[in-house]
Amino acid sequence: MTSTTEAAEASSGTNGDQSYYLSDFVDISSQSIEDVRFEDDVRIVTSQAEFDAAYTALAAGAGGVILLDTAGGPYTLSHYDVQNAQIDAPVMITSLTPEDPAVVSSVYMRNHENFHLSDVKIEGDSGTLITVKDTDNSGIYESEISSIAEGAAGLNEEAGGYTIGATGADIVEVENFSFIGNELHNLFHGATFREVVGLTYTDNELYALQGDGVRLGGVQDALIADNWFHDFLGSTYEYNHSDFIQLWGANIWLNNEDITIQSNFFDNSTGAAYQVIFGQNEDYEENGYLFENIVVDNNVIWGSAYHGISVSDTSNMVVTNNTLIYIEDAYYLNADGTQTTLKSPGWIDIDGTNPVVEKNVGLRILDDGDNMTLSHGTDSELDQLNQYTNLTVGESGDLRDITLLPDSALNGVYGSSLLWFDETPDTLLAVARASVSVSDLSVYTLDAGLSRGPDGLIDENTIVTWTLDDGRSFTGSQIEVDFETPGLHSYTLTVTQPDGSSDTITRTVEIEDPLLVDLELVDGVLTNVAPDGVTLTNLSSATLDGDSLRIGEGAMVEIARTVGDIFNLSSFDFSMTLDIDEGSSGTLFMIYQSLEATVQTDGSISFKFSNGDTWFSVRSASGLLNDGPVDLSFVYDGAMLSLYADGELVAETAASGSTQSAQYWGLTFGNPWKASVDASLSNISIKSEASSAEEISAAATAEDNTASVVVIETLFETDFSSADIAGMTISEEDIVTMPSGETGVMVAGGDVEVNRDTGYLYDTGSFEITFTAQHFDTTTEGTILYLHETLSLSVRSDGRLLFSLTTDEGTQLLRTPEMPLADGAAHEISIGYDSEAGVMQIAVDGEVVAQAEQTGLTAVAQSWGLTIGHPWAGDEPDMGITSLEISDGTIISDPTPTGYDADALIFLDFNDTVTNEVASAAMPEVSTGTLTYASDADDTWAEFDGSTTVSVSRYVEELHSRDTFEFVVSIRDDDNSDWEAVFEIYDSMALSINDDDFYFTMELGDETVSLQSNSDVLADGDFHEVKLGYDSSLGSLAMMVDGVVVDETYATGLTTEEQYWGLTIGSGVGDGLDADITHFSMNESADWLAVA
Structure with missing residues (x-):
């Protein structure tokens, strides 16, 4: 290639018999561009004035080459053919000395052609x-x-x-x-x-x-x-x-x-x-x-x-x-x-x-x-990690480090050919693989076996030298190195072939300090004293018991999901001293979809973690935690998941893989959604590597504890064989003989009560009531059991059972999906509640058929006890009861939430309440803020103020995995300009408003489909009814506003399965809803849809 210096020597402003090409200045051998020809008029310029004159003359003439003398800079290249009257000849502008390029401070070229600029600094x-x-x-x-x-x-x-x-x-x-x-x-x-x-x-x-x-x-x-x-x-x-x-x-x-x-x-x-x-x-x-x-x-x-x-x-x-x-x-x-x-x-x-x-x-x-x-x-x-060479190198690596391994099935088929393994590159490549020990994060195995050159992989005749940043040196294709201290370390690999050719690379590894959390009391505040420890939230506001952290009350201590150190753990050690409150159970700590430690009702402790494909779990014997503090360690070394108590191994199982990547939540002590154990926690530490059995034994401070299994106590039971029943108000006239020949009491017209002074159902967080009942006239409805301001169980006109429970956390309703007494036969009915588990349940003949979330304690003793039927008002069913039992804890197993089958799932008319007007599992409630109501001569409506939300539990299965639905909302927003959320089913679908229009999105597998109104619907400040209809069999998703279909799209498949939230009105995509709603409904299907 002719250099620019040679060009200057050959011609210094006079035309000769040779010309130049772009390829003389720029390597374009691999480019599919024209090799532009320049005339041999070469001009060396040493000032801005010379530069301007040279370009003007060459562009207006036959073209040529301008060589910028570095000493004359900085230059500007600025030309504007205002009238665009001239067709410029090709001009190459480059440095006289490319090894010391000229500086150009700016380039402004307008209405020009054929300028080419190379080998300069533009700064x-x-x-x-x-x-x-x-x-x-x-x-x-x-x-x-x-x-x-x-x-x-x-x-x-x-x-x-x-x-x-x-x-x-x-x-x-x-x-x-x-x-x-x-x-x-x-x-x-x-x-x-x-x-x-x-x-x-x-x-x-x-x-x-x-x-x-x-x-x-x-x-x-x-x-x-x-x-x-x-x-x-x-x-x-x-x-x-x-x-x-x-x-x-x-x-x-x-x-x-x-x-x-x-x-x-x-x-x-x-x-x-x-x-x-x-x-x-x-x-x-x-x-x-x-x-x-x-x-x-x-x-x-x-x-x-x-x-x-x-x-x-x-x-x-x-x-x-x-x-x-x-x-x-x-x-x-x-x-x-x-x-x-x-x-x-x-x-x-x-x-x-x-x-x-x-x-x-x-x-x-x-x-x-x-x-x-x-x-x-x-x-x-x-x-x-099993496909690529060395993903540990981070920013110190290049393509050789992320090349596929030679045995990868991806080679030659999938992915970029830049990463396909080539055993015979044109030049020798030093290549290092680094793998960390799961039991000691400072120990690495370094392997140079994938180093290769034109003759293939290196062999025993190749000299391989490793040099660490602390001066240590090793030879051999594979070595094991302990970098000893946390932080960034480097190593240098030199590979030398018998012919003298060699290649050297330097790579880095980040040695993690395994101690992520070490909580100690510092100046009255729990503080993470680990040298490079992670940040925990709410430490300063957490509830303390001496130097112990209280779980189950006060602010919940968390490690945010943004802290990457707590995810993708290939080994770990969670250690702490746990002292539970008597009889308490619930979550101790958890990372959503990754790991969880739980105190069980029998006093045992369980722990599980997931590698993404499989959950691995261990559980101690019953009663381990019932007699005072216990030192616990939950340890995983890459092969075994182990549970230690007071230094002794109490449970283990084979396990593999790493914990999950970051999800929507980080680590919490306690459970943000369900019951947390009430307990004191001290000596809390978290490490990202496993401790040995010897280390755990040495750190233990308490003896192993054993205790008996907690037994649920039966508080009251009767078969109504006589009127002499302790703790119950009942007369001989109340006892009747049923068609089955058994004795019992009738719900309607009787005066039977479990006396209030028994205190069985007051000020409690758990109970179970079980009775045998037969509904003689299934067209009758009304109250079966009633405890003033605490609970009621009734049979509705549609035959469904309705269980209402009030605690200091509020009132929750639970409906059965079917009509369990509709056949007129005798059935065993149980209603159960466990605040620690956070559930209330209905079981029929031993099978849980309905479940809802509820927590808190029932009211302290009132003036009345538990009555069969309603003591003052309301309908009572034609029903007989032949047995009644009350216990102090629910013995109902934890079920998979039962599905429901209803034509209309939700109908809210916001007539001074958010009560669902249809008999289904959905029990909407105001979940944040306060909902106010207003009305005029035509209608009533709820006033959402931007902070109020109404929610339906995620356990209502009709919200999820649907192939048909219809939503109907009548809404008014007279000042909408920004995004506001109307409703959302989390990670499934959402309706929002923005700039007076409706916007709807829905997830179907990996596809997002959307609708919008695009007509300033809400701008007039009146109520407008929007309907959203979906039918997978028709392939149709559509939006109707005020009776007119305004948008539709093709869509098919099931909506998203159950997530960690259900339906929320007033929250979702956008800010909170500041608008009025007259009615909201969700129906099984939309009969107005057409085939897409």
Whole structure:
């Protein structure tokens, strides 16, 4: 290649007999671009004036080459052909000495053609460094483009602050532009291309950017290939949702078409997580563009935010052979410098017509096709740790470290070919695999056996040397190393072949301090004194008993889900001293869908954890916790899950894999939804590695305790064989002989009462009432059992049983799904309550048929006892009872919640109440705030004030896994401008309002479908009725407003299965609801739907 220096020597401003080509200045051997010819008029410039004159003359003439003398800079390249009257000749602008490039402070080219800029430094503090507009057949090559960006954009001063850099380039309304081989760093955004036809963006390196890498809007016929995106500074999530590559549709007048994104390496292994390839047409409703023929092929994505490859509003998009590797500690950055760990790996999600998504590899691929979905933190062969060479290297690695292992079935088939194992590379590659010991997190095995060169894998004749950062040195292909102390450590591997060729790499490992939590009382406040311990919330407000933490009362101590250290544990040790209150049971601590320790009603302790595929559990003998404090350790070493009490092993089981990745919740001491054990907890520690049996025994401070099993006591029982029943008011006249020949009492017309002074059912958190009953006239309805201001059991006109229970936590209703007494035969009925378990239940003939959540204590003794029938008012059924038993604790087993079958599930008319007007399992209640009511001559309505919500329990199974439904809401909002939530079934569907319109979204498997009204429905301030109907068999989901279908879409499949919340009115997608509702209903189906 002719160098620029040689060109200057050959011609210094006079025409000769030779000419120059782009390939003389830029390596374009692998590029599919034109090798532009330049005239041999070569001019060396040493000042800005000479530069301006040279460009003007050459562009207006036959063209040529400008060599910038570094000493004469910095230069600016700024030319604007206002009238666009001149067709410019090709001009190459480059440095006289590329090894010491000239500095160009800015580029502004408008209405020009055929300019080419290479081997310069383009640098500035602010603004946009390169602006090219209406300038065709041009390019920028092998130049360094940089600014002064420091810190992640959006960090506050306390977190170190930030300095915003300039934006690299803005290329607007051009044809045939090349951006090749450049180095972009310490910028805000990298390069933006708007209304560009014919773009080649290849072989660029981008790093230390705060915003987006490449931005595309209105781009056609583009190739974005072989670029390296790495080590971005990023921004806080509130400041900018940063993307490596972004496609947008706002304000474009050319569609995004025929764009290929290929063979790029997106290295997101350090810093805040980036969205990688993200696009949508924000103006689809206005411009109607579907991004056409977008191809995303053969890229490597090493870590990302949720949107790995996520593009919507597309047509004929192709996504093939891409690899997405999950980084478990990927995070969003907050303004105060804290990190929010992402709970989900980056996904592939293409929304549009005729997409092709094939041969990709990742942990979450939301589109159909022949793809390979891997797991993480499991024993599966398809766990990503079992597929790639060395995922521990983080930012110190390169492609060799994430290459597939030689025995991976993905080689040559799935994912990017950049990661397919090549046993004979062109040059020698030193390769290290590092694996940590599950029992000692500072011990690593280092293996160089995958090092290879043109002749294949290294053998015994290869010299392998390892050097640690503390000076220790080892030889051998595989070694075991104890790095000893927590923190970042490095090791250097040198591989030398017999022919003298060698390769050296340096890699890092992060040695975790296994001690995550060590709680001690410091100045009266529980404090985590672990050197590098995690943050716990509510420590300062927690309830203490001396130096012990109280569980089951006061603020709940938590470790947030954003703390990644408590997830994906391949070994652990949770240790503490537990002293439970007498008879108490419930959750001790838990991580949702990952692990849980529970104190059982028999005084035993159980512990379980999940590796994603299997739950492993251990449980102690009964009574272990009943005689005072016990030192407990829950230990997992990668092979065995063990439970220790007072230093002794009391239960163990084989186990495997790691605990789960971050979900929606972190670790809580107690249970945020159900009953927590009432107990005192001290000596609390959590380690991310297993302690040995010897260590646990040495740390134990108490003797092993045993106690008898708690026995539930029968407080009262009778078969009504006589009127002489202790604790009951009853007369001989009340006792009758039933058709079966048994003696008993009639519910209607009698005066039978279990006396209040027995106190059986007052001021208690658990009981069970069991009786045998026969409903003679099944058309009669009314109260069966009644305890004033405490409980009632009745049979409704539809034959369902209704159990009402009032505690100091409120009133809860429970209905049976069927009509258990409708056959007129005798049945055993039980109603049970256990505050610790957080449930009330109805059982028929020993089978639990209904269950609801309830906690708290019943009222203290009132003036009345438990009556059979109602003592003062109301209907009573024609029913006989032949036995009655009361015990102090429920013996009903914990059931799977029973499903219900009702045509109408919910109807609320908000007539001064939220009572469900239909007989179903759904029992709506005001869950937050206070609901107020108002009315006029025509109707009544509930006034939601933005903080009030009405909820239905997640246990109502009709809310979930549905293939038909109809929701009806009559609503008024006279000042709607922002998003407000009307209702939501968590992770399933949601109705919101925004800018006076309705918006509905629903999840069907991996697909999200949506509807909207788009007609300013609520702007008139009147009530409007919106109906949402779905029928999978018709393939139809539709929205009707005031009797007119305003939107419909094709949809099929079941809605989401039960999650951890049910239906909530007034909360969901958007802010709280500030509006009025006259009625709300959920029905089995919508008869107005048509086939989609």
